Amino acid sequence: MTEPWWISLIKAIVIVNLVMLTFAYLTWLERKALGRIQLRYGPNRAGPFGLLQPIADLVKLIRKEAFAPSSAIDAPYILAPIVAMFTALAAFSVIPWGPGWKIYHWHVTGAVVTVPISLLLIFALGSVGVYGFIVGGWASESKFSLLGSMRTCAQLVSYEVSLALSVLGVVILGRSLSLVDIVHRQGELMPFAAPQFVGMLVFFFAGIAETSRAPFDLPEADTELVAGYHTEYSGMRWGMFQTSEYINLITLSGLMVTLFFAGWHGPWHLGPLWFVLKLLALLFIFIWVRGTLPRLRYDQLMRFGWKVLLPVATINAVVTALVVAAT
């Protein structure tokens, strides 16, 4: 028997809270790791090892005045961060973190929702999420925000092409668009990181650009540009943009674990624990990349996206298709 609606609801609430918790401590981990890379301590005042720092940040952001420019167009200005955060959270719902269990007489799946085209759904939600950034920058009625949001969507749109093309090989090998089926197939064969190594690299680079993190963090570019599309945002509205960016990163890492590192599969049948461990390792690598590489120039970013990643992703997909067809 398939699961009733209330089991999905419970799973959704648990997963949303777990993702938010991961986000909170991801910021802590990032500040801590970046600090140690730069021979600093990172947050160490709030609680032991600064573990209460995310909570202190949250309280500060909520109490802060959500300042809005008087010329801003109210409805889209307020809706934009909500759209960004909603799509970011919704995209995580289709990522499978376990094989599914039989509880009582219901078959409970290891994802909040299982849809046969979950991979497409993630990309679709990611594209909708870009609207949050564009609309937010446009509705602030500030030329800097508008320029920032144009910069952001130029980057996100050009890297989304490579991101979508890079998973084509996995889809061909997995013979499905459903993430659950792809993970099952990897359990039978091997993690697709081995046959799709090039695809994995393209996905990784495009993913960094897609979540606009260093070295592709031109949408934000802390040091040389005003913050970009969220220049005119403050308080928790700004916090929601930031949250959506980090949750996009978590979703993307989850997607990468699912597509290339066999999801919950691993020795000793640890199930969801393997998923979490792989996710954390990937998140650490993202932080490590941020701590190591300097930011690209804008023309380098565009050249890398269109002239390197896109051809490599296309050739990878074509070669994979030919090899699969030949065997």
Next chain:
Amino acid sequence: MSPQPISTLKGFGVTFKQILKKPLTQQYPEYKRPMYPRFRGRHRLWLHDNGLEKCVGCSLCAAACPADCIRVVAAENTPDNRVSAGERYARIYEINMSRCIFCGYCELACPFDAITLGNEFEISEYNRDDQIYTKDMLLAEPIKKVPVADRDLFDTPIPYYRSDS
């Protein structure tokens, strides 16, 4: 120089090694780094060994002060109220610490070495009025003290303009 991808990967090794090292940051309120002995901090007014004030109220420090933060009002010494060693003494001696730039010109201007700059730098207050230091405060030992590095190790020889005093 190694080719591009290899040197980039080497960079990842460098940053990872940094994580295992001990951070260089000094945890300030818990650990106070010893101040350099000639660091110019909070002012002091000094007394002679016999208890008389060195300051004679000449206002040269106030004249030398580029931030105009010193206020001196002098009064005559009388036989039954002798405060300083000279003819006159400073009835009011105030330094506005929120304006002071700690340049040390007052110290240079003083003919009797009555005012010097100490090493204390923790002089922030919650109220601007508390930043105006009166003569009593300047004459007393500072309440907050910071550690000072060994003078013999870190101090430089007495400068030429001080050599005769």
